[in-house]
Amino acid sequence: MTNLDVANLRAYNQRLNQNKFKKPEEVIGYMGAMQAQEYAYAKWAIGLRMLSPADKSVEKAMTAGTILRTHVLRPTWHFVLPQDIRWMLSLTAPRINAGNATMYKKQEVTEDIFNKSFNVFTKTMQGGKQLTRTEIAKALNEANIATDDLRLTIILMKAELEQLICSGARQGKQFTYTLLDERAPMTPVIDRDEAVARLVLRYFTSHGPATLNDFVHWSGLTVADAKAGIEINKQQLSSIVIEGINYWMAVEVDLSKVKKSGTYLLPVYDELLIAYKNRDAMVPAKFRDKTGAITFFPTIMVNNQVLGNWGRSIGKKAIDIELKPFGNLTKAQSDAIKTAAHRFKKFN
Known part of the structure; x- marks a missing residue:
């Protein structure tokens, strides 16, 4: 992997x-x-x-x-x-x-x-x-x-x-x-260990594969909390080692169904990027010097890889989208981005 x-x-x-x-x-x-x-x-x-x-x-x-x-x-x-x-x-x-x-x-x-x-x-x-x-x-x-x-x-x-x-x-x-x-219903009080276990399971199920340090970055809790939560949920989480780094995710993921395609106009601070301390998996090596652009601006992702930034201006009758790719785009990439832009315009 x-x-x-x-x-x-x-x-x-x-x-x-x-x-x-x-x-x-x-x-x-x-x-x-x-x-x-x-x-x-x-x-x-x-x-x-x-x-x-x-x-x-x-x-x-x-x-x-x-x-x-x-x-x-x-x-x-x-x-x-x-x-x-x-x-x-x-x-x-x-x-x-x-x-x-x-x-x-x-x-x-x-x-x-x-x-x-x-x-x-x-x-x-x-x-x-x-x-x-x-x-x-x-x-x-x-x-x-x-x-x-x-x-x-x-x-x-x-x-x-x-x-x-x-x-x-x-x-x-x-x-x-x-x-x-x-505004919100009263809910039963739970002890700290159960709360940690809930948050850990929710994070690694929805955000995995992720590391202990990714969870700490996302939650603001400690490495000790992350380890304790994983131990409590060890029957529901699995680990994989990639290039010497241990990642955690839910056990029920069917790897044969995971899609390698997907083009998105991600908003600034989207969970696909901001929820991880290390984002190298989603950023091609040639663009990893653009940390600020990736962290603080909306990003273009094609096949689950960051390829640039984008911005939008909303007028009375139309939404204009400006693309700012980090490099040249192929026709297939440009066509996929146009489809993603149409979906964003339809949302508003």
């Missing part, structure tokens, strides 16, 4: 070219969590894994709360299911808060300020109210809590990590926050 086989397996297991889902919440449930700070592109990441993708179906799921958007891994924005948000946050929040401690101190946001802010959130959001950042800042300022610089972002993130608030429906183009207890 080669690095190209790894790339093919990852695209296959991430459901980019087989058994696509009907609903956005099915995508998120399978993937565990999907990076989502670039919202318009993040919706397309869900759409890529759907049988009949449509922007409005993802937006509808956000409005209804069947998928939520919050800080849960590393930390950055992720889509997650309401039934998963509590156990995931219980698992990841302690490490995120520890990592944020210096920022809390620098911005002089003390526990007393956090608690006072949380009381404001509870009072102003109860009854299903969904507030924009501007409305939240106004409520905090009226309670003599400063929200300048990064303080509002810090307070909101901390409230998310404490399982007090989560995403509400959008108001126009504005995001809102609402009380988690009024």
Whole structure:
């Protein structure tokens, strides 16, 4: 097995070219969590894994709360299911808060300020109210809590990590926050070992083949956590060694059915790239010096290999797509990319 086989397996297991889902919440449930700070592109990441993708179906799921958007891994924005948000946050929040401690101190946001802010959130959001950042800042300022610089972002993130608030429906183009207890059902509390085991199994099933360090990069947890989760799930995971590196994935993968083809216009921060610490399997050796372009911009993938960047501009009547290949494209590659571009335009 080669690095190209790894790339093919990852695209296959991430459901980019087989058994696509009907609903956005099915995508998120399978993937565990999907990076989502670039919202318009993040919706397309869900759409890529759907049988009949449509922007409005993802937006509808956000409005209804069947998928939520919050800080849960590393930390950055992720889509997650309401039934998963509590156990995931219980698992990841302690490490995120520890990592944020210096920022809390620098911005002089003390526990007393956090608690006072949380009381404001509870009072102003109860009854299903969904507030924009501007409305939240106004409520905090009226309670003599400063929200300048990064303080509002810090307070909101901390409230998310404490399982007090989560995403509400959008108001126009504005995001809102609402009380988690009024947005997501209460779920049974599970111990840390079970939470680690769940997250490990979800990751390696949907993202495998992947390494321990890939999981650590994606989750923000430790190597010890990864090893413990694999040990608990050892009957459901298998390992393969490629060029001396140990990869893990679900045992039920039928290697004879894995597709070697597939052309996608990946959004920025798509899980097929961002979810791995080492992305060499998906990037030809001649393009591995383009780390920034691959990490921070939408990418063109042909036969599960990165071949360039792309961008889009949305007008009133049409969507224009600009292709920025890293090298010359063959006719077959160009034709495949045109088909992928048509699918993106149809999504919007």
